[in-house]
Amino acid sequence: MESNTEIKNAKTRIEHIEDVLSSVAAGDLDIRIESDIEDDLTGIEQAINLLIDDLTHELKKSIKMKEDMEDKLHKIQDQQKTILQQQEDLMELSSPVSKVWDNILILPVIGTLDSQRTQIMMENLLQKIVTTGCTTAILDITGVPTVDTQVANHLLKTVTAARLLGAECIVSGISPAIAQTIVHLGINLSQILTKATLQDAMIYSMKKNEQLVDGKVKTNYIEQDDNK
Amino acid sequence: MDFNEKRIPIIKIRDYLIVSIQVDMHDRLALQLQTQILEEIYRTGSKGVLIDISTLEMVDSFIGRVLSGMASMAAIMDAAVVIVGMQPAVAITLVELGLEMPGVDTALNMELGMEMLERRLNKA
Amino acid sequence: MLEIVSDKSWELLEKCPIHNEYDIVKARQIVREFAKREGMGIVDQTRITTAVSELFRNMFSYASGGEVLIEKGIVEGKPTLIITCIDKGPGIDNIELAMTDGYTSGGGMGYGLPGAKRLVDRFEIYSELNKGTTVRVMKWK
Numbered sequence: 001m002e003s004n005t006e007i008k009n010a011k012t013r014i015e016h017i018e019d020v021l022s023s024v025a026a027g028d029l030d031i032r033i034e035s036d037i038e039d040d041l042t043g044i045e046q047a048i049n050l051l052i053d054d055l056t057h058e059l060k061k062s063i064k065m066k067e068d069m070e071d072k073l074h075k076i077q078d079q080q081k082t083i084l085q086q087q088e089d090l091m092e093l094s095s096p097v098s099k100v101w102d103n104i105l106i107l108p109v110i111g112t113l114d115s116q117r118t119q120i121m122m123e124n125l126l127q128k129i130v131t132t133g134c135t136t137a138i139l140d141i142t143g144v145p146t147v148d149t150q151v152a153n154h155l156l157k158t159v160t161a162a163r164l165l166g167a168e169c170i171v172s173g174i175s176p177a178i179a180q181t182i183v184h185l186g187i188n189l190s191q192i193l194t195k196a197t198l199q200d201a202m203i204y205s206m207k208k209n210e211q212l213v214d215g216k217v218k219t220n221y222i223e224q225d226d227n228k
Numbered sequence: 229m230d231f232n233e234k235r236i237p238i239i240k241i242r243d244y245l246i247v248s249i250q251v252d253m254h255d256r257l258a259l260q261l262q263t264q265i266l267e268e269i270y271r272t273g274s275k276g277v278l279i280d281i282s283t284l285e286m287v288d289s290f291i292g293r294v295l296s297g298m299a300s301m302a303a304i305m306d307a308a309v310v311i312v313g314m315q316p317a318v319a320i321t322l323v324e325l326g327l328e329m330p331g332v333d334t335a336l337n338m339e340l341g342m343e344m345l346e347r348r349l350n351k352a
Numbered sequence: 353m354l355e356i357v358s359d360k361s362w363e364l365l366e367k368c369p370i371h372n373e374y375d376i377v378k379a380r381q382i383v384r385e386f387a388k389r390e391g392m393g394i395v396d397q398t399r400i401t402t403a404v405s406e407l408f409r410n411m412f413s414y415a416s417g418g419e420v421l422i423e424k425g426i427v428e429g430k431p432t433l434i435i436t437c438i439d440k441g442p443g444i445d446n447i448e449l450a451m452t453d454g455y456t457s458g459g460g461m462g463y464g465l466p467g468a469k470r471l472v473d474r475f476e477i478y479s480e481l482n483k484g485t486t487v488r489v490m491k492w493k
Contacts, residue, residue, distance in 0.1 A: 285384070285401070290405075321398045
């Protein structure tokens with residue numbers, strides 16, 4: 001026969017179990033049922049504690065997985081940024097602009113020109129013309145094996161835009177292959193001043209300069225200006 | 229509506245007129261400017277005009293035609309017009325628009341523009 | 353009469369009425385601002401602003417005004433700025449002719465359409481005589 005105290009104890013312990021379950025439902029996963037009495041209720045209490053343990057374990061695993069994935073995502077995004085930056089740098093590096101003498105800008109171009117690269121080159125050159133105030137620019141394409149219609153048209157655009165700004169853009173280093181392509185494609189380059197070699201272009205430009213400084217030849221210095 | 233109407237200032241420095249366009253112009257203002265400049269040329273007898281468009285972020289076909297029109301009209305009045313300070317993006321866009329403004333003198337900046345006018349007037 | 357409709361997935365950024373010259377200047381600046389916000393480089397910003405300037409002028413000069421819708425959406429997989437100019441003017445009689453370089457009408461100015469078309473990535477035009485004209489241009493980054 002159960003005494004009154006035993007019934008009261010059972011009630012308290014059941015209330016305790018209910019409290020713990022409410023707390024877990026509210027989010028407290030650290031709480032466990034405390035009991036130091038060994039009887040029929042103990043089995044339930046232990047089972048509930050085990051259940052909470054499992055729940056906590058699963059939840060922590062979930063959170064860790066989410067954090068790992070977010071970490072990975074950030075790493076990938078950083079990598080993407082680096083790749084994009086490197087691509088941009090490569091684009092810029094492949095078309096350096098140097099300033100030679102006082103009034104002449106030289107842009108040596110090396111490698112295959114595609115539409116995008118030519119566009120960037122055009123914008124860089126025009127910007128450089130404005131910031132340096134050079135009235136002559138030489139676009140040397142000795143290092144360019146071939147051009148297609150698009151690129152040729154971009155070059156034409158560059159020269160025309162330079163003229164609009166108030167500068168003259170000379171194209172030098174046209175290979176026989178490019179000359180043939182241009183004629184075959186029917187591109188009209190009569191608006192562009194072309195010179196066979198960079199040297200010819202330089203001599204032409206320096207003569208032009210001499211006219212501008214009334215016969216006074218400037219001293220022999222070369223200013224290297226690596227573009228940013 | 230008129231209290232908002234701006235007049236672009238025309239300054240006379242030595243023998244030249246200097247116009248600095250710093251506002252986004254609507255068509256009417258551009259035409260007004262054209263007339264203003266020609267009137268100033270007439271009034272002052274100036275032989276050279278420098279139009280500074282270094283802060284103009286856009287030149288469309290209308291503005292482009294107003295500018296080249298100005299150059300032709302001024303030439304008839306024996307004055308030279310030099311447009312200075314065009315922005316690269318504007319130059320590229322004008323070329324793509326197909327507006328190449330032949331016969332319009334341009335210079336990279338005010339200093340070069342003045343040198344150009346000096347050379348032109350000394351030869352005359 | 354609008355044959356050009358907006359894709360439901362596009363986001364409407366702004367609606368600009370064009371009734372006078374100040375509206376044109378304001379709308380131009382708004383377009384440039386959005387182009388800047390979409391991350392376009394300075395040259396592309398200038399291209400789209402110049403292109404719409406031509407269109408706004410047409411609306412104002414030939415149709416005494418109209419409305420401009422500025423939207424953004426994904427076109428051909430790219431984030432794109434879409435500007436639609438709608439007017440209820442006289443319409444264009446021969447669109448093909450209007451799209452050729454050197455075509456002039458009225459005061460010898462032409463519609464500026466072929467130039468605008470070269471500056472943008474996509475150009476659509478629909479016009480009906482006495483009903484109006486709708487021109488839509490798109491520029492992607």
